[in-house]
Amino acid sequence: MPLWKIHHPVGAYTAEDKKDFSQAIMQVYMAVPIPKFYVVCLFEEVSGDNCYVGGEVHDKFVRINVDQMARTLPGPVIREWWVHNLDVVIKPWVGDRGYEHEFTITEPPFDLWSLNGQIPPPFESRAEKRWIAENKASEYSQAEKLPATITLQHGNTQGGDW
Amino acid sequence: MPLWKIHHPVGAYTAEDKKDFSQAIMQVYMAVPIPKFYVVCLFEEVSGDNCYVGGEVHDKFVRINVDQMARTLPGPVIREWWVHNLDVVIKPWVGDRGYEHEFTITEPPFDLWSLNGQIPPPFESRAEKRWIAENKASEYSQAEKLPATITLQHGNTQGGDW
Amino acid sequence: MPLWKIHHPVGAYTAEDKKDFSQAIMQVYMAVPIPKFYVVCLFEEVSGDNCYVGGEVHDKFVRINVDQMARTLPGPVIREWWVHNLDVVIKPWVGDRGYEHEFTITEPPFDLWSLNGQIPPPFESRAEKRWIAENKASEYSQAEKLPATITLQHGNTQGGDW
Numbered sequence: 001m002p003l004w005k006i007h008h009p010v011g012a013y014t015a016e017d018k019k020d021f022s023q024a025i026m027q028v029y030m031a032v033p034i035p036k037f038y039v040v041c042l043f044e045e046v047s048g049d050n051c052y053v054g055g056e057v058h059d060k061f062v063r064i065n066v067d068q069m070a071r072t073l074p075g076p077v078i079r080e081w082w083v084h085n086l087d088v089v090i091k092p093w094v095g096d097r098g099y100e101h102e103f104t105i106t107e108p109p110f111d112l113w114s115l116n117g118q119i120p121p122p123f124e125s126r127a128e129k130r131w132i133a134e135n136k137a138s139e140y141s142q143a144e145k146l147p148a149t150i151t152l153q154h155g156n157t158q159g160g161d162w
Numbered sequence: 163m164p165l166w167k168i169h170h171p172v173g174a175y176t177a178e179d180k181k182d183f184s185q186a187i188m189q190v191y192m193a194v195p196i197p198k199f200y201v202v203c204l205f206e207e208v209s210g211d212n213c214y215v216g217g218e219v220h221d222k223f224v225r226i227n228v229d230q231m232a233r234t235l236p237g238p239v240i241r242e243w244w245v246h247n248l249d250v251v252i253k254p255w256v257g258d259r260g261y262e263h264e265f266t267i268t269e270p271p272f273d274l275w276s277l278n279g280q281i282p283p284p285f286e287s288r289a290e291k292r293w294i295a296e297n298k299a300s301e302y303s304q305a306e307k308l309p310a311t312i313t314l315q316h317g318n319t320q321g322g323d324w
Numbered sequence: 325m326p327l328w329k330i331h332h333p334v335g336a337y338t339a340e341d342k343k344d345f346s347q348a349i350m351q352v353y354m355a356v357p358i359p360k361f362y363v364v365c366l367f368e369e370v371s372g373d374n375c376y377v378g379g380e381v382h383d384k385f386v387r388i389n390v391d392q393m394a395r396t397l398p399g400p401v402i403r404e405w406w407v408h409n410l411d412v413v414i415k416p417w418v419g420d421r422g423y424e425h426e427f428t429i430t431e432p433p434f435d436l437w438s439l440n441g442q443i444p445p446p447f448e449s450r451a452e453k454r455w456i457a458e459n460k461a462s463e464y465s466q467a468e469k470l471p472a473t474i475t476l477q478h479g480n481t482q483g484g485d486w
Contacts, residue, residue, distance in 0.1 A: 052347075063364060079436060091441070102440070104436060105432070106436075
């Protein structure tokens with residue numbers, strides 16, 4: 001779901017740090033769950049003289065942009081919880097290391113998204129379940145766009161928005 | 163209209179590849195049409211240890227962000243078509259070269275946009291037609307904000323939202 | 325409030341230029357006012373062969389992305405004024421130096437934003453006033469989320485959306 005673009009000071013993280021950081025981020029989204037490969041982290045070094053906070057050079061600043069296209073956060077309580085949730089996750093790589101830090105989350109439209117030539121299947125559909133299991137984008141059928149769990153009854157279809 | 167930010171592996175593209183890629187992208191938008199100079203492509207190399215997909219290093223991954231501020235894609239059919247359309251266009255530079263790839267499209271507000279000090283003129287206005295012809299942003303008059311084709315009648319103005 | 329990501333040609337700006345540019349940007353937002361440290365500028369060099377405008381290499385092009393999460397621009401008059409306002413501010417570093425230039429502004433959701441582990445306090449709240457004075461993010465109480473100026477009356481609370 002998410003693209004994390006992490007701007008950080010030169011030399012702030014080793015390759016191992018970056019792998020650990022990206023795996024910690026991935027774990028948050030595994031709780032949803034979504035396919036692992038939806039979670040992309042790009043690290044970008046920004047030297048001190050290219051980073052200004054309040055008009056002054058800041059060489060201890062980590063600025064993160066999070067684009068979450070796979071899911072929407074509905075309602076103020078969940079949104080506040082999610083922000084705090086992410087703050088806990090990133091803490092070992094930012095505050096605990098003496099870096100000031102800021103992140104913003106955007107929610108790009110779900111339907112203007114493509115992965116290896118496939119438009120990702122609907123949330124919690126059979127195809128999404130299979131993508132989770134296979135950890136890989138692949139073609140899916142019309143039938144697989146149905147929800148993974150569906151109960152049919154006389155003249156009534158349960159399943160919320162489906 | 164669009165800004166394409168293309169994150170790609172180190173050495174994935176030659177200067178000629180990048181020019182060809184950017185021209186293929188431009189051609190898609192020429193069908194709308196919009197001024198050529200609305201189409202901006204920025205390429206950014208991301209080394210393997212700065213790119214993580216699902217918590218693992220991925221050195222064959224192309225991640226594209228597309229910001230389309232000049233036009234909105236109205237309705238689900240057009241949106242799905244557009245995504246597939248872009249997938250066809252980028253294929254020679256991603257899937258056909260063995261790169262996994264992902265893109266998301268956002269639609270920044272049309273009215274918070276500036277080009278060489280000019281707010282771009284309304285869609286299909288006389289000024290936009292002139293910008294297309296001149297391939298250059300320049301000052302335009304109030305009269306040029308009118309639609310290129312307008313039919314006046316007794317007590318009625320045709321032309322949709324104008 | 326804002327994150328300015330400034331893509332510019334290699335060598336376009338000295339460290340001093342960048343500091344001056346970021347301070348000019350900061351001054352615009354001081355008129356709102358907001359805390360100084362809300363204003364973040366990241367400069368990124370893009371070499372000519374990584375920048376294409378209308379399908380052609382462009383080595384004199386400055387492309388700026390502005391993310392404004394702290395305030396919304398309400399209404400067309402204010403939005404147009406703001407774009408012109410920013411054009412005046414950036415002119416000495418773009419048009420006056422012979423660079424073509426383009427910017428777009430997005431408005432990421434205010435409530436999906438975090439600064440040093442703190443969700444920024446409401447606009448013009450007591451906490452925000454304190455953040456402005458201290459130029460630093462810090463914990464704030466429930467009481468500090470109230471507007472800085474509030475007038476209570478019989479059976480009525482003035483203060484707009486509060």
